[in-house]
Amino acid sequence: MVAEPGAAEVVVQAFRRRDLGASLVEIQALLAENGIERALSGVAWMLRSRMYLGEIHFGALHNTHAHEAIVKDRGLFERVQRRTVSRGRQAKSERLLARLGVLRCGTCGSRIVINSDSGSYRCGDTSANRCRRRAAVKADRVEEIVLDAVRAYSATADAHGRGSRRQQIREADEAIERANADLDDTIRQLGELGLLGRRVSQQTLEKLTTALDVAHVSRARLGDGGESDVIGPDEIDKLREPAKRLAAWRRLITDTVESVTVAPAMTADGRPSRLWDPRRIDIRFLGQQP
Secondary structure, three states: OOOOHHHHHHHHHHHHHHHOOOOHHHHHHHHHHOOOOOOHHHHHHHHHOHHHHOOEEEOOEEEOOOOOOOOOOHHHHHHHHOOOOOOOOOOOOOOOOOOOOOEEEOOOOOEEEEEOOOOEEEEOOOOOOOOOOOOEEEHHHHHHHHHHHHHHHHHOHHHHOOOOHHHHHHHHHHHHHHHHHHHHHHHHHHHHHOOOOOHHHHHHHHHHHHHHHHHHHHHHHOOOOOOOOOOOHHHHHOOOOHHHHHHHHHHHHHHHEEEEEEOOOEOOOOOEOOOOOHHHEEEEEOOOOO
């Protein structure tokens, strides 16, 4: 493998920007400005790849001096790795579900993010093939539905058979291991077949990389495995300070909710609709059977 000097300089710049706190979207824009087109998952994969250190790893095979390194500062590379779970700096939001990672688009499965200007949550898909029917919902509406559902679920948590926090952490760690193994196996198989550079293979790798990103985010939400300090809805309602109530509700939602899927607003014949339908919201709790 031989590095193209101009592109190599851009890649090093991308690593340095990430080290300074740039988001993946900002890194994606930097690459695009220099003629390097990558989906957001591809940017995340690039920033994790040890190929830029001059290494190649395929399953049990490791070559740590395969070619000349592009990123010669290993300290820079390792610092960037500590940022891989985060999507970069994000402005704080007082919306209940902002940055919890539970809201999902019913069309493409991407995370739904808050638009503070409109007071709505909207599909945050930034992939190369943009979501065709991006789901959006007024923040007040979906937050009210989620709060009501969590209150009801918390009152009957034992009946739902919710697994312990430690069990959830074990399952999340296993999901990361499986996602890593799937990605490694696919890279190895494509390499043996000489298909790594083909478009269909890149699409497959993007899907596997996205699955790995989702697994890491889910694990990060569960914390370090210590005993949960989450309190119930009745105790939360007794908290006087709004900031403490908000933080407590967020902890409870993170501890109980696996996903909140928002379907796009559509009429029966498939046209966009402005009418509110609470059935667009599907809530799944941790440990809940499909």
